[in-house]
């Protein structure tokens with residue numbers, strides 16, 4: 001690999017934001033056809049670096065070269081014209097338009113629709129990314145939406161493809177398909193700059209890795225010759241310990257802290273999935289893990305449990321109280337907390353400070369008001385306690401939520417809920433975009449709350465995570481939940497069967513056999 005010529009070289013790049021140096025004197029090089037990983041903890045500066053390469057952010061100092069010549073893209077348009085393409089973590093697609101129309105919107109000079117549809121088909125076949133140009137994007141899975149973005153990139157014939165955490169929304173099968181495509185591109189000479197927190201994926205896919213810590217390059221590694229643990233420890237600069245499960249406590253009988261019975265609600269989201277007959281119970285001290293591919297009712301389940309969608313009498317009971325008619329604030333009052341997946345917008349108000357965001361959902365239970373007014377010193381104290389306990393990397397609690405790196409905001413949103421002395425916790429994708437050390441800390445915090453007697457529902461696409469922390473396990477599929485089963489003794493085959501698309505009773509019946 002080392003004989004290949006250098007495509008992009010980053011030399012001594014520094015970029016500072018108020019209060020933080022996001023990249024400090026960063027240098028590395030990517031060779032043609034190389035799959036190069038950019039590794040680092042949350043807030044290490046990975047996104048900032050790729051935004052500079054893509055022309056979205058301007059470096060303060062330092063330089064870049066492209067095939068030996070100066071490269072300083074003033075805008076993404078210039079980067080694209082040079083041969084740089086980027087697939088973002090969050091897709092920017094229009095659900096009410098079809099695939100070809102969406103692709104056309106991202107192009108400088110789109111060809112006539114018929115011709116474009118034919119090219120999309122050709123590229124999708126060539127690279128093994130099945131996609132029908134005439135389908136509405138609203139009907140596509142997350143994996144298929146990502147293919148739209150990738151094909152949009154491939155139509156530009158890029159020399160460097162940047163991917164920012166591409167697998168967090170994919171099923172294991174979709175990851176396989178994506179990796180085959182990326183390997184093919186690399187074999188054809190396209191370089192790939194790959195950001196991910198999933199170290200096993202990095203080991204199987206990448207030829208080289210540059211490791212960032214707090215904005216600085218702290219090392220390089222050959223991912224194939226390193227263990228995931230070694231890579232994680234380079235990122236963190238310390239030794240890692242896996243979460244420990246405290247000994248289970250007997251909370252006195254089969255008392256259900258959260259009881260969901262035949263929950264059926266229509267989805268308020270366009271192209272959403274309605275919940276059909278969802279039934280489960282979680283006892284004090286128990287963690288229920290709900291697996292499934294995003295878009296199968298996870299958001300709706302969270303909305304129905306949080307109180308943003310109301311449900312019929314008796315469908316949701318928390319600590320024995322029927323809460324179906326209650327809104328979020330009332331539910332919080334009785335100790336029912338929740339953290340949605342969408343941390344910007346739903347989980348946090350982007351333009352508000354961390355203090356204001358701490359107040360938003362913590363106000364009721366932490367008693368952050370006095371005589372009907374917000375008690376700002378108390379709210380600040382709460383925000384600062386979250387920052388300290390959850391190691392949120394930020395210059396301070398006055399900072400707006402949107403200025404945090406994705407993973408640090410996630411730590412803040414999860415920490416804010418777990419620090420409210422909850423009785424029932426519902427949490428969607430708790431470690432989404434969070435680095436290995438922080439993910440371990442969040443899982444530990446969930447187990448600790450359970451040990452204190454909370455009933456916990458964790459919704460996640462990360463099977464390993466669920467098997468590590470859950471006591472019982474169920475799968476959400478097209479709005480239906482399989483019967484929860486104890487994690488202990490569950491085999492991969494049984495999980496596969498539950499995940500496999502068969503519904504409800506049928507799966508429970510099959511898995512029992």
Ligand SMILES: Nc1ncnc2c1ncn2[C@@H]1O[C@H](COP(=O)(O)OP(=O)(O)OP(=O)(O)O)[C@@H](O)[C@H]1O
Nearest residue numbers: 017022042043044045046047048403404405406407
């Ligand atoms: N627009 C901005 N304004 C202020 N600070 C910012 C801005 N963008 C990033 N930062 C800060 O720069 C640092 C690096 O952030 P960056 O998003 O590059 O990290 P990252 O390695 O991509 O993290 P993650 O894995 O969590 O996505 C963080 O401390 C972040 O808070």
